[in-house]
Amino acid sequence: MKLFQCTNCKNPVYFENTTCEKCGNNLGYFNTIEEILSFPAASKTVYSPLQQGSALTYCANHKHNACNWLVSTESGTSFCEACSSNRTIPDLNDAENKLDWQKIETAKHRLFYSLHKLKLPTKFNINDQPLNLRFDFLAPDPNNPSAIKTGHANGLITLNIQEANAAHREYIKEQLSERYRTLLGHFRHEVGHFYWEVLIQPNPKNLDEFRALFGDDTQDYAAALQAHYKNGAPVNWRENYISSYATMHAWEDWAETWAHYLHLMDMLETSYSFGLSLDPEISKVLNLEVACDFDPYEEKDFQNIIKHYLPLTYALNSLNRSVGHQDAYPFVLSPPVIKKLTFIHKVVQF
Structure with a gap:
């Protein structure tokens, strides 16, 4: 993600901030130009930098501390693009539900930022x-807590809001022997299923190339799921897949790989925005020397993206270990996985 600053005092701010800690102004994200706009705390609107006299105001979910995006007062809707996609939200009269939903919206808005950067409708x-x-x-339902399953069907993504609870998420992570489980990861994975339906399935050329890389999408999904949880992943799964779950079915391999594509694009844009470069104090390791001097969303050559991404993951994991955390990116990108990521980049870019 790019860096943001208050347009009033130039103080660096985060994507989710609603107030500038330095000047006290309100902050709102204007997705059309991918910028944070600053306006006086007493004001309810800010004028659009795109059209003179056009006013912007907070999305209706701002009153729930769940959104800081701005919408045009002339748009005919009180919700931003990200919040307009909600079909169902939990009962906000329940304080715990509301807290979980706020965390969910934070992750979902980061997802929509990435989709906008990739020009994906x-x-x-x-x-x-x-x-x-x-x-x-x-x-x-407290009497049947496992009844709601996170998943995707025909464009509708269902999420059990318990995934916003860190303790619950960690418990499931341990139960399933996963190395990574986050709200943002869930969104990126599930939206991958949606884009398979719109970018791959209707396009014969893309579908043929998909099958050559990911496998047979016509395989019975329920049977594959049952077999996966009964037998587990193949011992050598790391040679061809990004995760053990990706071995379950071609659809899941695509969704897992798609999620990692969004991970790496976001991480590289953040590194580019910070002007990061690596010049490690060890000898004869030239593949760790990189300068993140390009915007990945404008880069056509995926090999250049990978060349810069892999050293960053090593540095990121090393930083995490320095403060006693587990690896932030506990994955190995094998050559077959890189081919799959390259295909996704081609489909998205062209």
């Missing part, structure tokens, strides 16, 4: 049928 017409990205955020 969220509304399509496939074979004369609308296919739109939508979300159900559901609170589980």
Whole structure:
């Protein structure tokens, strides 16, 4: 993600900030130009830098401390693009539900930032049928907490809001022997299924190349799921897959790899925005010497992206270990996985 600053006092601010700690102004994100706008704390609106006299105001979910995006007062909707995609949200009268939902919205808005950077629409017409990205955020029944499953079907992504609870998420992570489990990761994975339906399935050329790389998408999914949880992943899965779960079915391999594509693009843009470069104090390791001097969203050559990304993951994991945390990116990108990522980059870019 790019860096942001208050347009009033130039203080660096985060993507989620609603107030500048230095000058006290309100802050709102204007997705159209990918910038944080600053305006007086007493004001309810700010004028758009794109059109003279056009006023912007906070998304309706700002009152719930769940969104800092700005919408045009003339748009006919009180919700921003990200919040407009919600079909169902939990009962906000429950304080715990509300807290979970706020965390969920934070992750989802970062997802929408990435989709905007990649110029990926969220509304399509496939074979004369609308296919739109939508979300159900559901609170589980205390008497049947496992009834709500996170997943995707025909553009609708369902998320059990317990995933916003760090203790619950860590418990599931341990139960499934996962090395990585985050809210943002969930969004990036599930949205991958949506884009398979709009970028791969209707396009014969893309579908043929997909099958050559990821496998047979016509394999019975329920049977594959049952076999995966019964037998586990192949012993040598790391040679061809980004995760053990990716071995379950071609769809899951695509979704897992898609999520990692969004991970690396976001991480590289952040590094570019900070002007990061690596010049390690060890000899004869030239592949660790990189300067993040390009915007990955403008880069056509995926090999250049990978060349810069891999050293960054080593540095990131080393920094995490320095403060007693586990690796932030506990994955190895094998040559077959890089080929899959290259295919995704080509499909998205062209």
